[in-house]
Amino acid sequence: MTNKVIFLVDMQSFYASVEKADNPNLQDKPVIVSGDPERRSGVVLAACPLAKQYGVKNAWRLWEAQQKCPQAVIIRPRMERYIDVSIRITKILERFTDLVEIFSVDEQFLDVTGSQQLFGNPWEIAQKIKDAIEKDTNGIKARVGIGPNKVMAKIACDAFAKKSKEGIFELNHANMQQTMWPLPIGDMFGVGSRMAHHFEHMGIRTIGQLAQFPVHILKKRWGINGERLWLTSNGIDHSPVTVKTHDGQKAVGHHMTLPRDYEKLKDIKVVLLELSEEVARRARSKHYRGHTISVGVRGANFDEPTGFHRQSKLFAPTNFGMDIFQAAFELFCQHWDRLPVRSVGVALSQLEPDNVYQLNLFDRSIKKDNLNQAMDAIYAKYGPAALVHASSLTKAGQAFSRAEKIGGHYK
Numbered sequence: 256m257t258n259k260v261i262f263l264v265d266m267q268s269f270y271a272s273v274e275k276a277d278n279p280n281l282q283d284k285p286v287i288v289s290g291d292p293e294r295r296s297g298v299v300l301a302a303c304p305l306a307k308q309y310g311v312k313n314a315w316r317l318w319e320a321q322q323k324c325p326q327a328v329i330i331r332p333r334m335e336r337y338i339d340v341s342i343r344i345t346k347i348l349e350r351f352t353d354l355v356e357i358f359s360v361d362e363q364f365l366d367v368t369g370s371q372q373l374f375g376n377p378w379e380i381a382q383k384i385k386d387a388i389e390k391d392t393n394g395i396k397a398r399v400g401i402g403p404n405k406v407m408a409k410i411a412c413d414a415f416a417k418k419s420k421e422g423i424f425e426l427n428h429a430n431m432q433q434t435m436w437p438l439p440i441g442d443m444f445g446v447g448s449r450m451a452h453h454f455e456h457m458g459i460r461t462i463g464q465l466a467q468f469p470v471h472i473l474k475k476r477w478g479i480n481g482e483r484l485w486l487t488s489n490g491i492d493h494s495p496v497t498v499k500t501h502d503g504q505k506a507v508g509h510h511m512t513l514p515r516d517y518e519k520l521k522d523i524k525v526v527l528l529e530l531s532e533e534v535a536r537r538a539r540s541k542h543y544r545g546h547t548i549s550v551g552v553r554g555a556n557f558d559e560p561t562g563f564h565r566q567s568k569l570f571a572p573t574n575f576g577m578d579i580f581q582a583a584f585e586l587f588c589q590h591w592d593r594l595p596v597r598s599v600g601v602a603l604s605q606l607e608p609d610n611v612y613q614l615n616l617f618d619r620s621i622k623k624d625n626l627n628q629a630m631d632a633i634y635a636k637y638g639p640a641a642l643v644h645a646s647s648l649t650k651a652g653q654a655f656s657r658a659e660k661i662g663g664h665y666k
Contacts, residue, residue: 260377261496262365263400263408264348264384265417269361270301273340274330276393285309285327289317300332340392347387351380356496362412364405366496377401381423401425406492409444410435431490436463445487462488507538507545508602511653516555516595520588522651523596527587528644529654530601531580535573536634538603539627542610544572545603548582555595563590572607575623579603 266272270288275281285306289299297317309324321327341360348355351374354366367380374380381399388397399422400412411426415434426435441451443462459465466488473481486492509530517523527550538545547568554561565586573579583601633641640655647654 258368259366259403260368260371261402261405261408262367262377262381262384263358263402263405263412264363264365264388265398265400265412266344266361266388267396267398267417267422268301268303268307269341269395270332270337271303271306271330272301272395273333273337273392275303276340276395277336281328282394285311285324286330287311287317287320287324287327288330288332289320290332302327340395344388344392344395344397347391348384350387351384354496354498356498364408364496377425378423385422396422398422399424402490403427404490404492405494405496406444406487407431407435407490410442413444414438414442426490428490432463435490436461436466436488438462440465443484443487445484450484505606506549506602506604507534507541507543507606508549508600508604509533509537510551510598510600512598513596514653514656516597517599517651518595519651520591522649523587523591523599524584525644525646525649525651526599526653527583527601528576528580529647529652530599531583532576532644533639534601534603535576535579535627536631536639538574538606539609539631542608543603543606544574544609545569546572546605546607547603548579548586549600549602549604550583550586550590551600551602552587552591552596553598554592555597561592561594562596563592565590566604568605572605573623574603574609575627578623 271286274286274288283305285308286303287299287306288301290297299311299313299315299317299320302311302313302320306320306324306327309327311320311323311327317329321329337360341357345355345357345363348363348365352365352367352370356364358364365384367374367377370380371377374383378401381401384399385397388395398412398416400408400410400416401424402408402411407426411424415424415426416422438461439451440446440454440459440461441448443465446454454460454465457468459468465485468485470482470485473485475481477484511526511530513526517526547566549564549566551564552562567582567586569578569582579601587599630642643652643654646652
């Protein structure tokens with residue numbers, strides 16, 4: 256049986272690299288891509304290697320980055336452009352294999368097991384991919400993690416390839432104990448800061464210590480997730496590279512950080528209505544209805560975090576904006592602590608196809624469908640802000656601002 260060869264291809268400082276590729280005058284300058292501080296999205300999304308030499312890190316507040324590197328060129332993100340370049344990179348990767356799985360806008364998994372007869376051994380293929388991307392994108396550099404499965408390829412890229420001169424690293428079961436196991440537990444894929452804190456309290460400070468920890472204790476405490484993390488620490492992952500990763504969606508949601516702290520219920524109600532209509536529109540575009548509504552809120556105080564995440568099940572599945580809003584608003588009113596709100600999100604889950612559903616004599620389903628179709632036709636022709644509720648014209652409304660953005664950032 257042929258051993259699997261999986262790549263995780265990651266673009267170096269992707270947003271900043273795109274900006275430098277598009278503007279040669281930026282090549283020798285430290286570049287930081289950041290949101291708008293005036294709208295509280297002033298966070299470093301990408302810092303080029305030159306900026307990182309000054310100590311700038313992703314996710315820093317822009318003012319912190321500017322203190323470290325005052326000469327940096329600050330650029331507002333152009334999400335539409337980054338998505339276009341990401342799609343072009345996918346096309347480049349598809350020259351080497353038909354098994355390309357998009358993991359994020361700047362990361363993609365490849366199964367090159369069957370490509371070795373055409374392109375050489377794994378290291379040769381990785382170098383050819385790096386060369387092709389750099390040539391065809393006017394200088395964007397890629398790093399490649401190589402492994403026998405996706406999780407090891409991911410760790411190989413994040414922990415080693417990104418830090419090596421070659422930008423390529425192979426992690427396998429032969430070198431795993433010498434290379435991966437000594438790493439801090441927080442460096443392992445799937446372990447966030449909170450989980451790392453839990454592990455450290457249990458005396459688990461390295462990936463190797465987790466790998467040798469009794470799995471039944473982890474399962475007892477965290478269930479399937481505990482076992483999954485134990486498997487990851489031992490380099491075990493059976494998930495295939497698939498081009499259908501995003502075909503089966505589990506939820507449709509939208510979350511936004513507000514431009515200021517919202518303290519009044521009437522103002523938060525406006526945002527909840529806008530988010531509900533956006534979630535409904537997205538669900539319809541993907542031909543889904545959902546049974547469950549979720550609302551997530553984060554308070555304004557970073558030192559003493561507040562907020563909640565709650566959900567409720569509907570009587571019948573829906574993709575109608577006002578149905579979603581009524582459930583979302585009720586949830587919010589039940590659980591809000593009356594403290595200022597910094598961000599809010601609404602999601603629709605337990606999805607099912609919208610082409611077959613049980614008619615309800617008391618739910619006006621047909622009228623709602625007709626209204627949805629009319630609204631969607633207008634959205635398709637004139638854009639997502641073509642129809643808004645009158646409340647969106649107030650100071651609390653964010654519909655017009657969001658219509659200019661992709662993924663929370665300007666196009």
